[in-house]
Amino acid sequence: MASRTAGARLEEGPRLEERWRDILSAHARTMCEIDRVLHPHGLGASDFEVLDILATAAPGEGEQCRVQNLVGRVHLSQSALSRLIARLEKDGLVTRSVCVEDRRGVWVALTSKGRDLHTEVLPLQRAALARTLGA
Numbered sequence: 001m002a003s004r005t006a007g008a009r010l011e012e013g014p015r016l017e018e019r020w021r022d023i024l025s026a027h028a029r030t031m032c033e034i035d036r037v038l039h040p041h042g043l044g045a046s047d048f049e050v051l052d053i054l055a056t057a058a059p060g061e062g063e064q065c066r067v068q069n070l071v072g073r074v075h076l077s078q079s080a081l082s083r084l085i086a087r088l089e090k091d092g093l094v095t096r097s098v099c100v101e102d103r104r105g106v107w108v109a110l111t112s113k114g115r116d117l118h119t120e121v122l123p124l125q126r127a128a129l130a131r132t133l134g135a
Contacts, residue, residue: 030132037124041117042091046084048125049074051093051118054110064107066099093117 034045043051053073057065067085071078085108088094093114099105110118 026133030129033128033132034125037128038121041121041124043117043121046074046076047088048118048121050081050084050088051110051114052122052125054094054108055115055118064097064109067096067106067108070108088114 031045034048038044038048050070053070054065057069067081071081074081076084085094085096089096092111094108094110097107097109099107
């Protein structure tokens with residue numbers, strides 16, 4: 001019985017690989033389309049993702065989110081996320097501050113410029129999702 005189960009799993013392998021490749025392909029197409037439509041606004045897909053999460057997680061003016069909370073939601077390494085946030089800060093889209101309770105923690109918040117840019121490009125990103133994901 002164990003050998004039948006192992007054999008069945010081997011037969012599923014090609015189907016799983018096809019599904020996996022389909023997922024990767026859809027992700028790549030979607031990210032490229034988002035990058036394309038946001039590029040004229042000085043943003044990439046990952047930049048937008050951070051702005052979008054901040055706009056949702058901290059919807060009020062001046063509300064902050066811990067960078068550590070972004071790590072699990074943005075598909076970047078912690079160092080890549082730190083570089084991205086530094087770039088967004090340099091562009092005046094976010095501010096960073098050290099957490100008083102935990103000096104290792106860092107807070108990040110959208111600036112009004114960041115919130116305005118997010119509002120401006122949100123329809124473009126959502127339309128790109130609809131085109132590439134067939135919604």
